Amino acid sequence: MDINALKDFHLIAASGGIGAASRASGKPKATLSRRLTDLEEVLGVRLIERGGQKLQITEAGERLLSRTVGAIRDIDEAVESAREDTANPSGWLRIAAPLLFSQLALGRLLAEFRRRYPHIYVEVISENRVSDLVDEHFDVAIRINPRSNSALVGRRFARDKLTLVAVPTVQMPVGDGQSAPEIPAIVMSTYSDTEIWRVQDGQCRFTPQPVMRLSSLLTVRDAVMAGAGAAMLPGSLVSQQLEKGELVCWGEADTFTELWVLHTSRRLQSPKVKVFVEFICEQYPTGWFSI
Structure with missing residues (x-):
């Protein structure tokens, strides 16, 4: 089922008709009418009776409205929450990092990172081995001279x-x-x-x-x-x-020696990963590592 068609059905019902729904939302009447028809065909029932002066919602339409109004509200709230998270990143950020880099620089860097992003909490695992980001549930990895890996993307932030x-x-x-x-x-x-x-x-x-x-x-x-x-x-x-x-x-x-910050996806990366990658690259504007 097309969630947009279901939302447009709610819009039509709340507005009192396709014309009113078009004026309220700015969507073309043809689009709203087509989505309503598509939804009826998918369900195999008529949801709204056409032709009368007043909007007539069928019994099937009433049942669909009552059963889905809460779900539509939850989806809208979830989408809005996701957009807010993009502006205010939060949650736990799990980092895999080599031992020497952790000992020399990471504590100082993370203290400043937390001052900028107080709603992000950080867990670091410092080991001199190549961690599997997916299987071990890491958000990012800092690696020295990493081998090419088609599953990971990232940026070089410093050289030594x-x-x-x-x-x-x-x-x-x-x-x-x-x-x-x-x-x-x-x-x-x-x-x-x-x-x-x-x-x-x-x-x-x-x-x-x-x-x-x-x-x-x-x-x-x-x-x-x-x-x-x-x-x-x-x-x-x-x-x-x-x-x-x-x-x-x-x-x-x-x-x-090259230092890279890596993660698993370039497209739609999580806000906390995005701000961490940008942050650590900003710390070395000359491109050279220093303590």
């Missing part, structure tokens, strides 16, 4: 450049331009043994010799600062230590 760092007392080896000298390295547990570290637009190359394999970038940074070796780390994570002279830069890689 990898920087090769060590303490000042560790000497940077000098290569001959052909070879990649070995360096004691602190690496992540995902490190590949065939990896070569290239910095300064590829002009300098180093062969990492892992002395530690760790699962946290913060732990890697702490080990570097304690003099255990060199490491390739996000620039934002070591910017303060570089400024203070606690670490020195051996060069920047020509690859970037």
Whole structure:
């Protein structure tokens, strides 16, 4: 059954006729008449007797009106409520985020987000794994260098450049331009043994010799600062230590770490998801991640 035809039947009945309903709503008389006829054909009964000076609603029409008036009112209220939610987003927003981003920035960002949108409540699950947004009921995910996924859409909101760092007392080896000298390295547990570290637009190359394999970038940074070796780390994570002279830069890689905010649908996304995506992108106007 066409809900618009049912609503127009209510309009005609309340107005006292098709002409009056047309004048009250601005809808063409032909449209109202056609919808009334379509509704009668679907139901197989006559709802209004035509031809008289006064509107005559049949018994079937009276029964339909009495049984559906509450439903029509509920639908109108639901539609209006949905429009209000668009203007004033509310409810729980469930976010999947990587651990390091959560530790470095997310608490501060969410505090400001809640000040702007006090009717949105936030739950964050911080894990270094790829969560399934649908199966695990997440509204959005923040991911680092995400793989292409046709089921997800989103925006890149920041980039970070990898920087090769060590303490000042560790000497940077000098290569001959052909070879990649070995360096004691602190690496992540995902490190590949065939990896070569290239910095300064590829002009300098180093062969990492892992002395530690760790699962946290913060732990890697702490080990570097304690003099255990060199490491390739996000620039934002070591910017303060570089400024203070606690670490020195051996060069920047020509690859970037990208941060994306992802969700499941571009069309008719929920208001709370829409404002969160816009908010987090606004926090990094230069496109670079900083703490």
